[in-house]
Amino acid sequence: MKNIFKYIALCLIVLSSPILARDYLIIQSTTSTVSTGLLEYLGETFFKETGIEIRTVGVGTGQAIKNATRGDADILLVHSKKDEMKFVEEGLGIKRHDLMYNDFIIVGPKSDPAKIKNLKDLKSILKILSSGNFKFISRDDNSGTHKKEVSLWSKFNFNFEEKGWYIKTGSGMISTLNIASEMNAYTITDRATWITFKNKNFLEILFEGDENLFNPYGIIVLNPENYPHVELEKSNQFINWLLSTQGKNLIKNFKVSNNQLFFIYE
C-alpha cells in the first residue's frame, strides 16, 4: 500500500512544479505575428533584458480573443479593432494600445484569369471575384483577416457564401495561401504573412493600397479585476517596453528578406 502513496506523491510533485512560480507571460496572438517570427524575436530580446519569458499562442484573432476571455492569457495582441474595443468595454481588458500596422493585399494566380491586376478600384475587383466564375479562398476561422474579408463583402453589399466559387479552408493564413496556390484561386492576406510566405511560385499581389485594407494591431493587458491570475506588473513592463523607442525600433527593424513587415506609429 505504501507504494501507492509514493506513486501519488511523485505525481503531485511533477504536476505542481509549474503552479508554484510563474516568471513568464502568456500572449494570445494571431498567426501573422507568430509565424513571421516577430514575437519570438521581440520575446528573446525582452527575455535577455528582464528575465521574463514571453510565451506566445498563435491562433486566429477570433480564437485568441475567446481564449483570452476564458482567462488563458496575460496579454492579447490581435488585429480586429472593433473586437478589441468591445473586449475593453466589457471590462475584460484594461486599455487598448495601438502597437503597429501594415495592410491587407489581394493575391491570386499569376495568370490572373479574372483580369483584376490593372483595376484600381476595390469595389470592382470584389464584384468580379463575387461573380462566381473564379475561385476565392476564405479562411473562415474568425481570424482578423477573415473578419476583414467578410466586412469588405458586406461593405459593398456583395453576396458571398454562395455556390462553389467561395471556398472555406478553416485554417491559418499560410495554409490558406498554399491552398490558393494549389487551386489557382484568389485570396486576401496580411502583408507580413505574404512576405514570409515561401511558396510564391504561382501567386502574386494583384491589388494593394486601398484605405479599406488598413490593418492595425492592438495590444491589451487583461483586467486583473476579472482575471486575478494576470501578472499585471510584468505585463505592463512588457507593453511599456514595446511602446518605448527601443521596442518601436525593434519592430521597425524586423525584416524578412529585406522587407519591413510591421510599421509603427511615429
Place this chain on the structure above:
Amino acid sequence: MAYEKILEALIISLNVSIFSTLISLLVSLPLGAIIAIKTFYGRSILIACIHALTSIPPVCAGLIVYLIISRSGPLGWTGLLYTPTAMIIAQSLIIIPIMSSLILKNIEQDFKNYKEELITYGASFYVITKLLLLNRYGLYKTIALIGFGRAISEYGAAAIVGGSIDHVTRNITSSIALETSKGNLDVAIGLGGMLILISFTISFIVNRKDSFK
C-alpha cells in the same frame, strides 16, 4: 536553425511522453491489478468502460483536459494550460485506458490460472497483486513501450492543451503540422523521419518479444 528546431522538438516530445508513460504506468498497474483481482459491484461495466476508452480520439482527450484546466474551468487556478504538464495530463488520459486494459487482461488471465494455489496458501490481496505483477515483469515494459509509442505520435491532445508555444510546448507532431503549413519542408521532413523511426523501433521491439502469446 533547422537542426536546432528539430532537436528542441525532439527533446520536448521525449520529455513529455516519457513522463506521461511513467505516470500512466504508475496509475495503470494498481488500477489494472485491482480490477482484475477484486470482485465488486459494477466491475463488468467498469471493464467495458476502460476498453471503450482505449479508442478515445486524441483531440477529444485534449478538449476534455482543456476545458478542465482552462482558467474558466474547474482546475483553472492551477494555471496549467499551455505548459508541458498539461500535455502530460492529456497524453496520460489517452494512454491510461490502453495500458490499464492490457494489464487488466493479462492479470485476469494469470489470476485464473493461479487462483486456487494462491488462495490455498492464504495469500492476502496485497500479496496476490504483488506476485502477479512481478510474475509478468517483462510484459509491463512492453506495455509501457506501447503507451509511449501512442503518446509520442499523437497529434491533437498535446497541441490543444500545449498551445504549440515555441521552446516550451512545441513537440514533434505540432512542429510537423506547423512547419508543413509554413512551407519549411526540410524541418517537417526531418521531424517526420525521426518520429517514424521512433514508432517503427517501438513496434519492432514490441512485436519481436511476442509478449502476448
